[in-house]
Amino acid sequence: MVNVSLFEQELVHHCSPAFARLKPASLICFQKQKFPNFDRDYQKYKTQLKKFGVEIQVLCSCERRYLVLVYQKDALEHQLKKPEILKQLKRYGYPESNLKLQIEFLSERLNKTNGFPHEIGLFLGYPLRDVLAFEHYKGEGAKLCGYWKVYFDVEQAKKTFDIFDKCRNKFEENLFSGKTLAQLLEMHLMLTA
Numbered sequence: 001m002v003n004v005s006l007f008e009q010e011l012v013h014h015c016s017p018a019f020a021r022l023k024p025a026s027l028i029c030f031q032k033q034k035f036p037n038f039d040r041d042y043q044k045y046k047t048q049l050k051k052f053g054v055e056i057q058v059l060c061s062c063e064r065r066y067l068v069l070v071y072q073k074d075a076l077e078h079q080l081k082k083p084e085i086l087k088q089l090k091r092y093g094y095p096e097s098n099l100k101l102q103i104e105f106l107s108e109r110l111n112k113t114n115g116f117p118h119e120i121g122l123f124l125g126y127p128l129r130d131v132l133a134f135e136h137y138k139g140e141g142a143k144l145c146g147y148w149k150v151y152f153d154v155e156q157a158k159k160t161f162d163i164f165d166k167c168r169n170k171f172e173e174n175l176f177s178g179k180t181l182a183q184l185l186e187m188h189l190m191l192t193a
Contacts (some may be wrong), residue, residue, distance in 0.1 A: 004175055004176065005041065006034065006035070007030075007035060007037075007038075007041040007042075007045065008045075008175070008180070008181050009172075009175070010028060010030065011028065011045065011070065011181060012168070012171045012172055012175050012181060012184075013168060013172060014026055014027075014028040014070075015028060015070040016164075016167045016168040016170075016171040016172070017147075017163075017164040017167050017168065018054070018070055018071060018072060019052075019054065019070075019171065019181075019184070019185060019188065020167050020171070020188055021072055021075055022163060022164060022167055023075075023124060023125035023164075024071055024072060024075040024076040024078070024079040024123070024124070024125045025069055025070060025071035025072070025075075025076050025079075025123050025124050025125065026069075026070045026071070026124065027059075027067065027068070027069060027070075027120070027124065028067075028068050028070060029065050029066070029067055029068075030065060030066045030068060031064060031065050032061075032063070032064055032065055032066065033064070035066075038066060042056070042058070042066075042068075045181075048181070048182055049070075049181075049185070051182075052182075052185040052186070053072055053073055053074065054070065054071070054072055054073075054185070055069075055070070055071050055072075055073050056068060056069070056070050057069045057070075057071075057103060057107075059103075059106060059107045059110050060107060060110040060111050067110065069103065069106075069123070071123075073099065076099060076123065077099045079122070079123070079125055080097075080099065080102055080122070080123070081097055084128055085122050085128065088119060088122060088128065088131075088132070089102065089119060089122065092109070092117070092119055093105070094106075094119075103123075106119075106120065106123060118131060118134060118135040119131065121134065121148055124148070126147075126148040127148075127152065127153070127157075129151065129152045130148055130149065130150055130151050130152060130157075131148075133149075133151035133152070134148075134149050134151070137151070144157055144158065146158075146161040147160070147161055147164055171184055174187075
C-alpha cells in the first residue's frame with residue numbers, strides 16, 4: 001500500500017476536475033479534527049500547486065472546519081469575465097475583473113451569510129441557468145443532484161458528471177499506485193501541451 005497523506009487524498013478526490021481544467025475551481029472542506037496539521041499541509045500544497053498554475057485559498061473557517069477554494073487562476077479569471085457571469089456577480093456587489101478582489105469578496109460573503117452565497121456556483125463553473133434556478137427555488141425541485149443541482153439540461157449534466165467521475169477515478173488510481181499530486185499535474189500538463 002502506497003503511503004499518501006490524507007491532505008493529498010482529499011485534494012485529489014475533491015479537486016481532480018479543476019486540476020484537469022474541466023472546471024475552473026473546486027471547493028473542499030477540511031475538518032479541523034481530521035487535519036491537525038492543516039496549516040503546515042496548506043502552505044506546502046499552496047507552494048507546490050502554484051508551480052502548475054493552481055491556487056489554493058482558504059475562504060473561511062469556523063470552529064470545526066476550513067473551506068478552501070482550489071482553482072486554475074487563468075480559467076477562473078476567464079469564467080468570471082464572461083459578460084453573463086459578470087452581470088450576475090455585479091448584482092451582489094462584486095468588483096469587476098480583479099480575481100483577487102472577487103475571491104476576497106466571496107470570502108466576506110461566506111463569512112457574513114448564513115449558508116452558502118448562491119453565486120459560489122459561478123466560481124465553480126456551474127451552468128448559470130442552474131445557479132439562478134437554485135437561488136430562485138431555494139434549492140428545491142431540482143431534476144438531478146450531482147456536482148450541482150440541475151434544473152435544466154439533465155442529459156448534458158449527466159455527461160459532465162460522468163466526465164468528472166472518470167477524471168477523479170483516474171487521478172485517484174494514479175495517486176494510489178505511487179504518483180504524487182505534483183507528478184499527476186506534470187503528466188497532465190504534458191498530455192495537454
